[in-house]
Amino acid sequence: MFKVLKQYDNSLKHFKLTLADSNPCISSQAEIKLHIAHLYEIQGKSKQAKEAYEQFIQGDNLTPTLKAAALRHLGWLYYTVSQLADKNVRENLAIQHLKASVDIDSSNGQAWYLLGRCFSGVGRVHDAFDAYRQSIDKSEANADTWCSIGVLYQQQNQPMDALQAYICAVQLDKSHTAAWADLGVLYETCNQPNDALTCYLNATRNSESNSNLAAKIKFLQQNLANMPLQHFPNKNQTLPSIEEAWRLPIPAELTSRQGNTGPAAVPGRGPGTAAQDSDSLYGDDKKKRLKAMKRPSTEPLEMPPPHPPATLSQHQLHMMQRMVSNQANLNPTQQTLLRQLQEQHMLSQQFKQQSSTLSSQGRVGQQCGPNPPSSSLSPLNFGGLPGLNTSATIQPGPFLNPLETSPSKLDEKFQFSPQDIAMAEDVLAEIAGKGSSSLSTSPKLGIPSSEGGSCPSSTPSSVDNLLQGSKDHNGGSLNLNNSGGIQGRITPSGQGRVTPSSTSVHSSSPQGSTRGDGESNCDEDDDELAKDSKYNKEIFTVAATKELGLVLKRSSADASLLQKETRPAVVTLDINMSGSKIIELSKGQGLIHPSLSSILGEDHPPPHPPCAPSPPLPKDSLNPPTPSVYLDNKKDAFSIQLQQFCHQQPVVVIRGIAGALKLDLGLFSTKSLVEANPDHPVEVRTQKQQAPDENFDNNGKRLWYCDSTRGVTTVAKYAQYQASSFQESLREEQEKSKGVVKDSDSDSNSSLTSKRRKFKTIKFGTNVDLSDEKKWRVQLHELTKLPSFARVVSGNNMLSHVGHSILGMNTVQLYMKVPGSRTPGHQENNNFCSVNINIGPGDCEWFSVPEQYWGVIQDMCERNGVNYLHGSWWPILEDLYEEDVPVYRFIQKPGDLVWIGPGTVHWVQAIGWCNNIAWNVGPLTYRQYILGVERYEYNKLQSYKSIVPMITLSWNLAQNVGFSDPKLYNAIKTTLMRSLRQVRMTLDFVEDLKKEVKWHGRTSDEPAHYCEECEIEVFNILFVTECDGQFLVHCQDCARKASPTLNNFVVLNQYTLDELIQIYDRFKIHTDPIASEGTSSSEAKVSVTSPMLAIIPISPSKDTKLNSAFSQPHPYPVSIWPKKKGRAKLSSK
Incomplete structure (x- = not known):
């Protein structure tokens, strides 16, 4: 889906995740690799695409269809990308690969067409016509x-x-x-x-x-x-x-x-003159030639009706009735059999109704025609190739054409063998023998419900039709377990698990095998059946066959094996339990519920974008005034009311703070930066210069997508560009004042291009990292003059407790701008607050939307074809107005500080030449914490990396800070409890595999670990593999997908259970009042790299008089406690 939506980065990420997963998949490894190579190609990564295609072609066990497609794409890549080689070499390689493609699969018209293009490009006209003829024959x-x-x-x-x-x-x-x-x-x-x-x-x-x-x-x-008119006489x-x-x-x-x-060239030939030497372009068969030359017909093709399905016998109907009446007592095996009978009966009844309708229309005689070929889309659709017009109707070529499924083969899955019927009758006899009073022979038949699909079904779906080779190829089936089918064991327990079996059954059908795993909702009834000794001695093997897809076969099993299949139910935990009690109750849970990794509470629904607040705001309230504060002195800047006011608002502009605190902003000017570190790297974004409230493409169409391509330069080079841009603007102003008017970039000189615009290209220097204290010591020291709630490092800033640096969040980043430089719309990482100071000399214009409306904007982004999390977007203000979304719009002048509240959506544009510095802060409030956790879990669902490791942060907060707010305390305690449970469950999984857990420990400044595949945070238990000399960390799920038995994985442990239990048990809520005496807030010092942060009490200012903007009291519910001896440390041993 991401590939179809042109979200290529997301698509590539998911394909790589699938490639690393060893579980059965509807797409083969080869198909996935070919998708990845093609993604490189359409992203313009030509060298990577070439290498991927060449590596793919050298692989083993490739079907001719896939190999021909790879050769076709590689050949065209050589022909169109000049960077790959010299022209003559590229043309020869292109023809060589395209010839190899048509040699393998001569039925693909697209390959013949591309070969014709190559022949035409090198002047081989005869060969080009021949290739085009072949293309028309294959895809007219x-x-x-x-x-x-x-x-x-x-x-x-x-x-x-x-x-x-x-x-x-x-x-x-x-x-x-x-x-x-x-x-x-x-x-x-x-x-x-x-x-x-x-x-x-x-x-x-x-x-x-x-x-x-x-x-x-x-x-x-x-x-x-x-x-x-005489220049164009019609006669001539x-x-x-x-x-x-x-x-x-x-x-x-x-x-x-x-x-x-x-x-042959026929100069001056008139319309009725026939050429004499082009017939071989179309071949010798006149009928084929006429078909190839005809234009597309507008008449619909009448499709013959399907072949009638087989009807159930009286015996089968009677058996189905008995099973329906006792459906609650059926185990997954019996439910599968019942579903097959119901589906067959439903199909036969539907066909009878259709036949009666057709008979009344006099069309019954057409029912015995052949089944038409399927016209469904191919599972792999590579779309247009570079250099071709993608609007053309291009056949998908040899790529994974959907298989035809004839009616006779569809009926085969409903043909029950005598053994299957005998097994069902035995099952019913067992039910009757248990004294069930619900047996009935009512003729009322049950129809399968769409909601009851938790039990496995053998009905094949379209995703099972994977590969179809060339006409003489029989090896196009996908072997889901390297032997043609899925084998497993279904136990009579309520869990309905399918476990691996050593027996293998090959499938000769090109459809491959179907999966039959599922969960049963009939736990209690199945447990009653499982008490019978017969069921304790029998298991059922799932085997894929051509006739049935999934066949259940009985065999005997050891009672201990079945006993092992029974897992304890999920237990309910409470934050008031001790850590050791949580470990005790969680033990064994990891064998049946290995993926309960959410840190939200049990009663918390999965995070999702919120609906728009109701009722909607009136239209005259959609442009509210921006909350602003004017500071005159240092006392106002350090007042507790200022902190409270910022925490209450989605956005605040604090004007005059640089003057009030006597900040030397010149330290962050371009001149100072060049003098300090001229070769420091700068990320550059190339953008189009537009007005702040506009966003157009080259055709004058308004859109949300914000074009911003990435590059790299240095501070000195960007400073030169920034200065030259300013000088060029001065020259233009001087010329305008003298009356010299140049053609505008957006002017048009023709009626055709009146809507087209040419925008000036600008470069925006972003993400200049100022985290190195040795390089930027003077600049960083100047920022310690700020009040504690806005500092980079502070005891009441959550991000100071992460334990390591997160670039741009708990470190300072600088932005170097020219007019028009844009920071596209976004929320801060994990919804944390942010602080932004304009260094000047120019201004910036800001747009912001309260956090409650992010779901509306997310929906609007999707409707406008841009991803909310990954994409680059610039909202159209009129669209927001129509959706009743309020927008704060304001100017940030030099020396102004902008406070962005948690989750606030915002986008910024420079309207002058200026620099900005920014970082994130995390107030110790419930709202900030819960928004961070919700986005942490939402990012998991969206496969988006959470920059803030919320689990690691929560353990450090529990160790370093005392909390008096019950809601905040309970939220953090819940995270600790669920994290502790997950550690125990992960150890269950590892110990069950007899895998050794090696002690690794953790250094004081070691960053949190993230999974190499899915990029979620990995806490405490690390699954590590070595690749090209590097050690890669995986989460439990990705490690299990790559190797169910953890082969080639080393399991490392960073904290002991005793350490975690000790921290958990010592984390208590405090009822003491906020410290009122001690060091001033400006003296609070915290080392961000220390594993145990030294927290010094911070007292508010005694001056409570401030601007009238602070009218609503907002008690600060957090007390900061100093470090106590005996506290457990999260440190390595």
């Missing part, structure tokens, strides 16, 4: 092929044949820009400018026009009215007009010619 409805044939005819000076080929192309695809443009060139060379203009206008109707085409249209529009027209050509059928002359493949 391809506008690209006909357009290329037209070009070839035009090069051979055969305008009539070229005209007919172009007409075929544009009738197949009326928006085919290249065909319209080439047809216009043809009319222009034949001195028919009116028709040429018509074609050029059609070429620009559905796509962006290039400058050359726009110039042609402009010239023809301006001069056609002034040209005398070489070609029929576009209107006449559109109505003319394809003449029979093109399908009846014979001779050599290469068409």
